Amino acid sequence: MKHESFHESAEMYLKTASELAGENTPTPIAALAGRLGVSAVSATEMVHRLQEQGLLAHQPYRGISLTAAGQQLADEVVRRHRLWECFLYERLGLPWHEVHDHACRLEHATTPAVTEALDAFLGHPAACPHGNPIDGQAGEPAERLLSELPVGGTAVLVRVHPESEGLLCYLAELDLLPGRRITLREIAPYQGPMVLQTDVGVRYIGREAAAHVHIRLLTEEPA
């Protein structure tokens, strides 16, 4: 229903492809389509167009993967996005869970000159307010997911990825922000919620949400 320009649309496809590439490669087109809220047919069309431009490679019935050029473009979009998040959160004082959506709109309207000037203005920040690195998605080496934290283990919340307004809002309500120290007390049976002990109280979180929360493990066992 909403029509985006090629520029914008292409950037969204590449950004999303880059996000999903971390999980499984090559990424099935259906996953792309789902994330973008678009039919599989539309996604296939766009993938072909992007392939013709040498931005991604499509192996039929396998999925897609970004070419070097496509990855670079995606990285640039992500960088702009995160720089805007920093600005909106740190300087404008907008809520932690809202800056993602605002940045999603600004990222496509940002020229290189503005990007560089913004980066300098912010003092070349290393990460966005949700903990994601601004240059490359190298990430910490020993990073794990909260959903894989063993019972009794203690960890520090490093980053939330991939982000979405709803998820961030949920985490903000639970005070689960980057830097928060977390110990997993137990996991309720039948895929129930995880019971977390944090420095600001006990919190319950579903497995699915926890799969978006990246942590650095401190100890596997209770002290």
Added chain:
Amino acid sequence: MKHESFHESAEMYLKTASELAGENTPTPIAALAGRLGVSAVSATEMVHRLQEQGLLAHQPYRGISLTAAGQQLADEVVRRHRLWECFLYERLGLPWHEVHDHACRLEHATTPAVTEALDAFLGHPAACPHGNPIDGQAGEPAERLLSELPVGGTAVLVRVHPESEGLLCYLAELDLLPGRRITLREIAPYQGPMVLQTDVGVRYIGREAAAHVHIRLLTEEPA
């Protein structure tokens, strides 16, 4: 050639209509089309669409004028534009003549929350770097155009409007920025350039460019 989303396109039409409304009302569609770099046919179509949405009124063979709703929308776009210009110039340190174009892209991707937060962050500035007021285009009452300054008269440069990258670049080279004190020495014959005495030296400027430079008259005659 380039395709903009409805949102963006509509905002550009309204913004431009608002700019041109100052000169002659109702504004001929051809003027709109020319300014937007679009054929008269395309402009007519868009005007119809905007009319259906109650944003502007079209009197056939007369021209268009903004409705209250349309004027309000246009004012909002202009406000966002000028706030971004302030930010880009004052905070990011981008060149005076470049911020217009960057702001043109950002203005359509800016949500109300961001607009208000940005306004507060900038300390509710009264005018953009080119001197145009941010709230409403009330303007100073006794404002005139540089092109109408009588020979021997002295004035202060108040604002540049309407803006365009080329024009701003030209003025920046001449050091003709808001606040600059100008005395018109003479006008070369045959529609020749105006010879200006400024506090930073003598400058020559064409009549057409001067028609975009708004001034506040200090004295009609030399002291």
Added chain:
DNA sequence: CACTAATATAAGGTTGGCCCAAAAACCGGG
């Protein structure tokens, strides 16, 4: 090895933004 679920393609539609060329309406000067 055949079958099913995932994936791809084909066909046909919609909408929005743009274009050109040609017809129609208007306006001002003779």
Added chain:
DNA sequence: CCCGGTTTTTGGGCCAACCTTATATTAGTG
């Protein structure tokens, strides 16, 4: 008051991004 030039409108098309509804193809599994 009519004629010519400008403006607007109409008709006819193009393209990109989306959609749905089939129909093929294929990969992995029983």
